[in-house]
Amino acid sequence: MKNRDSAVRPLPDVGIDAAADAAGRLAWVGMQGIALPVCFDAGIGEPQRTAATVDAFVNLVHARQRGIHMSRLYLLADAQLGGKPVDAASLERLLRAFLHSHEGIADRACIRLRFDVLVRRAALRSDNHGWRSYPVRIEASLTERGFCFELGTEVVYSSTCPASAALSRQLIQQQFAGAFPPDGALDHSRVMAWLGSEQGIVATPHAQRSTARLRVRPAPATPLSLVALLDGVEHALGTAVQTAVKREDEQAFALANGSNLMFCEDAARRIRQALEGNPGIAAFDVRVAHHESLHAHDAVAHASGGTREDASPVSLETLPW
Structure with missing residues (x-):
């Protein structure tokens, strides 16, 4: 039974009290690792509902304000993320709601979502299909310099050493x-x-599973298809890992590896060329790692392109990740 007194007496809220020990502004305050369902359209016309990990923050500009209202961030994220598919427009609305709920004490907001999407992939030669799981990381911020949205994912492929x-x-x-x-x-x-x-x-070249981590910023007002992005990168590499594999598929994969010999530098350049040719991408960062079978360490290469620094309202590296 509910306490009748709670219906007439306001519950205490010490968060609005002045800071007890020390006053001052804070760059970011919020929650990290929130478990929430999200709806995401990878570009195949069928939005997927999946489990996500969400980080949500606002800053604290009122020097004497003791804390923010974390429950407001949680409830807003819970109400909006599981409905319509997540995209740049929906996240900008959510961040504006974060700031509206903290009017007078915050003027910057940011959010990060991490989840996996499943994409149906055809075998190389046989008529079989299988599922590939791709990680997705979405980061968005709203500051005095504007709204910023970036998407990250990862491609796993095979690399044969030239x-x-x-x-x-x-x-x-x-x-x-x-x-x-x-x-x-x-x-x-x-x-x-x-x-x-x-x-x-008598001898075979060494090959290894390799990963390409992508971070892209869509061009303004341009919807970004995750599947189209993945297809472009996997086509450039030529040796994406497979799902359903019969002997004819394995033979085709061996042929693809022999036809696509690459160092990590080659892989990074191939991906950079593919992303530079995509008009829907304003800027990007790429990190490839070949998890070598010869060495006990990885071979790594980085590439970037576009107008990320000039066009960016805020560098996401400065956010609380």
Whole structure:
């Protein structure tokens, strides 16, 4: 049974009291790691509802205000994120609601969402399909300099080392010279049998699972399709990891790796070229990492492009992540 006194007596709110020990403005105050459902359209026409982790903040400009109203941030995020699909426009409305709920004590707001989306992918040659999970990270801020929206994701691919491939080819040449002396006649059927044996591929280049982390800022008033972004990057790399795989698909993947030898520098440049050719992207950052099978460390390369610093209302690196 509810306490009758609570209906007539206001509950205490010490958050509005003046700071007890020390006064001063705070850059950001809020909540990190909120569990909420979100609705997101990856660009396939069917919005997905998924579990997300949300961080929500406002600043505190009133030096004598002890704290913000965190419950207001939570309730606003809960009410708006699970309805219509999340995009730049909906997050700008949410951030404006954050500030309206803290009128007089805050003039900046930011939010970050992290979740995964599932995308149906076709096999390379067979008629099979499977699901790929892609991480999504959305960051938005509203400050005195305007609204800023960025989207991040990750592509996993295979990278075959060009140097290792060249060294392997040399060993295969040496093996061939030993099996078929230059002064002897070449028998076609014998050569074919040799090529199909383990002796015919005495060395193989090292390849490894690799990741490309993308952070893009859409062009103004331009909707950004996550699937289109992923498709462009995966096409540029040529060796995205697969889902359903039969033998013909694995053979096609081996062919793709042999046709797309790349150092991490090559991968970063390929992705940069693909993103620079996308008119819907105003700016981007790319970080590729080849998790090497030869070394115990990663090979890493960075690339960026666009007018991020000039066009950005605020650098998201300064936000409380």
